[in-house]
Amino acid sequence: MRDRQPIIFWTGFAVILTLLIIAPLMLPAFWGRFVTEILIWGLLAMSSDLLIGYTGMVSFGHSAFFGLGMYGAAFALLATRPPNLWLALFAGLVAAAAIAAFVAYFSTRLRDIYFAITTLIFSQIFYIVIFTWTELTGGENGLTFSRPALAIPGLFSLRFTPRTLHWFVLAIVILSYLLLRRITHSPFGMVLQSIRENEARTRAIGYPIERYKILAVMLSGLFAGLAGVLYAFQNEFAAPNFVFFVLSGEVVIYNVIGGIGTLVGPVVGAAFFLLLREELSRFFTEYYLIPVGLMFIAMVIFMPQGLLGFARRWLNR
């Protein structure tokens, strides 16, 4: 019985992957784009799950990593002619990693709620800097740029269509999922989970907890930055709204709705939230956050495990 579970898991994985691959061929343009966006937000939520679900630290600052990835890519795309995809990817990741290192160094000195508040405040610092530094970031108007071509110099160059962009995003998100899954299963990931379960005991065993936490925040920030880069490719636009803390809050909501500590759960949570928003905004227009917020509160109280919480063990096997 035990031996068959990986088979079931990977079969399910293959089925969902196939569905996601053929999605843009089957769905109308709007919903195709919608699925691409879900993947990107799902990646952001997954990155935050590494902290919330596996290390037990709730980050309210993921918008900063996401936004810095986005602006890093934007700068690289605006600075080079013609815009280079890989350079943008690299610049976004470096920007996000640098910020994540900075935030990690300070915020990991604190635990629990203090960590949450500190990350929130840090993201707000970057929001203000980006919002007021108009010469560099375009301030409130943000930066507009054009999408680079998918190219390997000397080999081929391919202009992105919505479909190829979807497959590109899908490939990166799936790779990130496999990587994150590997990380959480590695000895390093086990130490993180041990910190979540009992920090004092982990310290007593002799693990340098601070270093593990800093590394966890940096890794998480790196993947969040990756999501930001992808979103920049998708939207051809970087705006300070994406650095605002409300986005971080939404990421936490994705995690809680979907089920923390599952990696897949946050993606499901993102999909659920975005679908709900899409449907509810027809009735409630911009006030859709009222029913969504009420539902979120109810889930925190009555269903803290989230939608996929029941499968948590199984998904982490």
Added chain:
Amino acid sequence: MGFLDAIPWDLLLIQTINGVVTGMILALVASGLTLIFGIMDVVNFAHGEFLMLGAYIAVLTLVATHSFWIALIVAALGTALIGAIIYLTTLRPLLGRDPLTTILATFGLSLVLQNYALWQFGPVARKIPEPFSGSIQLFYLNYPLYRLMIAALSAAIIGGFWLFLKYGTWGIWIRATTQDRIMAQAMGIPVPWVLTGVFAIGSAMAGASGVLFGPLVGVDHAMGFDWILRAFIVVVVGGMGSLGGSVLAAIFISLLEAYASLWVSPAQAGIVSFVVLIMTLLFRPTGLFVATPK
């Protein structure tokens, strides 16, 4: 002394007064937050929304009664009632669970309340007229007396609350519950009521500060957010759960921001408080204005 002449003393003095005024309001907001945190480990993300609700209740009451003082009292009582109801329905069930769940629940609450206000009252800022319009001559500018009165009123509310904590029966119950909830229960203190009461009092303080501050900026659905972030900073810098520390930190940070805005724009001056926070975290993570823990 050419060096001393170069310093704009008049501007510095005005900014000092401005800093103390905003500092007192901030202290009022933060003391409610720190109280709620200190006694029940609840980080109230929706605290700023109580400030906003208080201001809106005052706006509605003003239309009916035209009296600022009645509006202030009604707003305080109204937010206390709303706070109690919210505590009983959403936070009570979370008691004893991971404190992080309360930050999630109150975050959801903040979304709901903010969007409810936007839905009910629209995006246009409402006005609360100043209760009196006198001013005093301060160098070349007429400094509105109302601002000074805000500082005095905030100080009075905080002072009164401090006396209540020190000598009132309920105040003593509250302090006992903060120290040891189980022991307090064993001594016959009605802990569930104390917790509800504390949440109501904290909400009322936020509501009152919203009314006091309303005339200066106008009332809109997002007014709470600015305050909640700064109040969080104050609570961390002042030492979590310490009332006196919060008050001192609030004035300290507001003064720094006021001085900074002499040279940079107000939005950038806000970064000063972030810097103070980072420094505090680096060098004295227990808080600037509390005794060193043994």
